[in-house]
Each structure stands twice: as C-alpha cells, then as structure tokens.
Amino acid sequence: MPRKLLVPYKSVFSHFRAPQGLHDSLAMNAARSGYRVFSANSTAACTELAKRITERLGAELGKSVVYQETNGETRVEIKESVRGQDIFIIQTIPRDVNTAVMELLIMAYALKTSCAKNIIGVIPYFPYSKQSKMRKRGSIVCKLLASMLAKAGLTHIITMDLHQKEIQGFFSFPVDNLRASPFLLQYIQEEIPDYRNAVIVAKSPDAAKRAQSYAERLRLGLAVIHGEAQCTEQDMDDGRHSPPMVKNTTVHPGLELPLMMAKEKPPITVVGDVGGRIAIIVDDIIDDVESFVAAAEILKERGAYKIFVMATHGLLSADAPRLIEESSIDEVVVTNTVPHEVQKLQCPKIKTVDISLILSEAIRRIHNGESMAYLFRNITVDD
Secondary structure (H helix, E strand, O other): OOOOOOOOOOHHHOOOOOOOOOOHHHHHHHOOOOOEEOOOOOHHHHHHHHHHHHHHHOOOOEEEEEEEEEOOOOOEEEEOOOOOOEEEEEOOOOHHHHHHHHHHHHHHHHHHOOOOOOEEEOOOOOOOOOOOOOOOOOHHHHHHHHOOOOOHHOEEEEEEEOOOOOHHHHHOOEEEEOOOHHHHHHHHHHHOOOOHHEEEEEOOOOHHHHHHHHHHOOOEEEEEOOOOOOOOOHHOOOOOOOOOOOOOOOOOOOOOOOOOOOOOOOOOEEEEEOOOOOEEEEEEEOOOOOHHHHHHHHHHOOOOEEEEEEEEEEEOOOHHHHHHOOOOOOEEEEEEEOHHHHHHHHOOOOOEEEEHHHHHHHHHHHHHOOOOHHHHHOOOOOO
16 A cells, blocks of 8 residues: 655645735734724715724725615625624614615625625614504614614614614624613713703603603703693504594494593603703603604693703604794704714704713723723613
C-alpha cells in the first residue's frame, strides 16, 4: 500500500502572492470596528438624526442609496461590503409612514442577503404602535409589523417609549425600549426657571402613572383631568356603546344577556390644585392636538398661568402647528425621534430635545456586548 505524502500547510500556499493592494485592504478591514450604521430613509430631514448619532460614535454613515422609482416602488442599494458585521439601521418615521416601513424592510432584507452578521433596527418611534389592541373586527397591526420585521432579517430593535410596553411581546427577538424622560426632566429643570412652582398634569386618568413618575422625581404636585364633554371616536370603536339598546327578539329566550347600559363619562373636572401654578402636561405621543388644546383651556380656567406640554414623539399631524399657535399652550417640548422641522417653522412654540446621545450609547453597548442597565438607571416602570 503506497504511503500518503503529507505536505505541510504552508508549503501548499507558499507560491501564492497577495495581489497589489490586498494587504492595504486587509489592514483597513482589521482597523474597522466591526459595525456599520446606515440610514434607511430617502429624505434629508429624516437622515439628520442618523448624522447626529454617527458623529457621537465617531463613525461614518454607511454608503447606501434609497429612492422611489417612478411607479412608487422603493429601491435600496448597499454600496459597501457588510459581510460578518453588526449593522444598525436608523429609521425615523416621517408623515409617509408606509413608505418608511417599506424602506426599512427592504434595507433589512438587502443586508440579510449580503451576509450581515446582525441587523439591528434603531426605530425611535415605532409605527403603528397605537394599533396594538383589537377593536371590533379590526386587527392588531403592530403584531403584523413585528412579524414582517423579523421575516425581513432584523435580529434586534432599539426603540423609545413604546405606546404600550406590552408591544415588546409581539417580537421574536430582543427589544430595547429606551426612555426619554431623563432628557425631558432635564429640560424642565434647566429651561423653566420657576419650575418649583409647577404641577405635573395628566390629561386623562390613563396618563396618571406617567405623570406621577415625573412628579415624584421632580418632587412636584400632581393633577389629573378627568371626564369628557362627550364620548370620543375611540370610545365608539372599542364597543363602548355595545350591545345595542334595542333587544334582538330573534334570540332564543334562554340565551338572552342582561341589557347593559352604555358607559358615560362625567363632565370634565381637574383633580388637584393648579391655581397660580405652572401646568406641565406629560404624555408619550402628541399627534392630534385637540385633546391637549382642550386640556390647556380647562387648566387656564382653573388658574394656571403657564402651560407646557411634554411628549416624547411629536408627530404633530394635520393642523397641529396652527392649533398650538392659537391655543393657550405656551410651549410644546418634544424629542427628535420624529422629524418636525416644518412644524417648528409654522409654530415657534414647538421646542426640540435631542436624544441622539442615548441612542448612540445603546448602539455602542450592544455592539460591545455590554449591559444596557446603565441606560435605565433612575427609570421607573411607569415611564
């Protein structure tokens, strides 16, 4: 039986010589930090947050092209290698929500097929978060979007102040739900000189826990606006006026249910003293501002001499800037999770708090495998 010739590993490849420039390329790859940051948005206003984050990280924004074709289809092209790297996709949500969602899905899938190691979505405002509960014959759209993101290739999400914390359970991968409250609290302490004479206001009992959390950390009083002049459209949607007032005579007598009376909210009242105080209304989203304007009028009638509105996500849709400008609200403070530069031009009362610091630190910690607990220090469950 012939003996096998054992050739040393080095001798087999000893005659190969690296092409010109390959050593430089390898050195460049070795010097890279192993992660890249991309912006999945096609509008310049929405890439502003991505630029702020990359500046804080000392990194360059990944090279990609995102655009809409003439027929409305979204096209994404990745212009550099992402093989084996951690990729962070920053996607802010403008008014065209569906286009932004498709941009995110297509970019995530493009990175997945380009052999990225991990694909982490940085979505400061998570779209469709208000549609996280079943209403009549509708659907839980937020759960559908979570499934679509997982199918597209995302392995992790960084977001901020989810409308309902239970949304985290919709995902099959980790979700870091950061909080904007430390930045808003800092704004109150630094930009409102006489904030010690303020009272934190919840514009509805549902927002009382968030308001209580703010009040306890600022050591201020708490007030809650309770009741409505009439039932809202949301109350109609959730079956508040079901079952119908007229009995259905076709139902078998043995199956008849007791006739339930429709819920009725009492007239608007303010629980707590706001007379001669600064009223600070806190919430997570400010979109249609009618309820905030109505709350400001009530607080003004009760004697509040200044009214602030603090919210994480300033969607400010439709005529929100005009309504705010004409209202009793003195200032609306929101973060830059959602671009709103146009609204600020229409209404000088709108102020912005930058939260790029906590997002950039979250990216750094996730890539380095560090604990995220530091970002949640002094954060309560009710924030």
